[in-house]
Amino acid sequence: MKSRIFVTLKDGVLDPQGRAIHHAIEGLGFSGINDVRAGRLIELDHDESVTKADVEAMCRTLLANMVIENFEIEQS
């Protein structure tokens, strides 16, 4: 079983990496991009016995920093 965890910066938290990526995209000649936010994808391959609540606990205690980040979990 797999859990895909998307860790993203909270709204209102400035994202210097996203801004640099934005500049790089424009430097390559692409236009029309209004904003870039960079995040992180973490994939867990795990036993069926690991519940979504377990994965949420992992996110809260380690995988995301709740001061600056949000997370979403997709399981398949």
Next chain:
Amino acid sequence: MRAAVIQFPGSNCDRDMAVAIRQITGAQTDVIWHRDSALPPRLDLIAIPGGFSYGDYLRSGAMAARSPIMQAVIAAAARGVPVLGVCNGFQILTEAGLLPGALMRNGGIRFVCRTVSLMVENSQSIFTSGYDQGEKISIPVAHHDGNYFADAATLDQIEGKGRVAFRYNEPVNGSARNIAGVLNDAGNVLGMMPHPERMIESIHGGSDGRRLFEGLIRQIA
């Protein structure tokens, strides 16, 4: 006096920190490996040094903050043992929940490595009594993730309680309100991005960092 410097894989200021503490305070200073689960007894100071623990994987300080020794550090901090975190040590203390906020990628993206001017915002703490209130001091920084972030309510709260120990006199890394060092509510935990242990004798280009340790020894000896 007895001190411990915590060493993680990727720490690189552990020796400098131990030398500074030994030379200035005369404390018996042990370097403690992160896999240990217990600290030496009757500690007067715990220092979390700079470096790139765990290669800054996941987030700077995130892995180190969950290593076995940190449970002992958190317990010691709750008992009132002074804990000083410098650079990566500051990142580890925020990740461990001992200090509010988070340290994000520098606003200008670049690694910043130079001596900066700091304002001593609170000279009443055990860590800052060697300085005068409002004094300007020079201490080097060397970091990629020193951009201090906390929400406005948290910032107002720590400012209102005098918990900003140091502030940059110039824009350095995009830190909220130019905050360079933060105390916990009880005043026994300090996290700061600048490196006082790198400015302890004139051959370093100055000795403003030395006074942090001199003030500390007077407070806790």
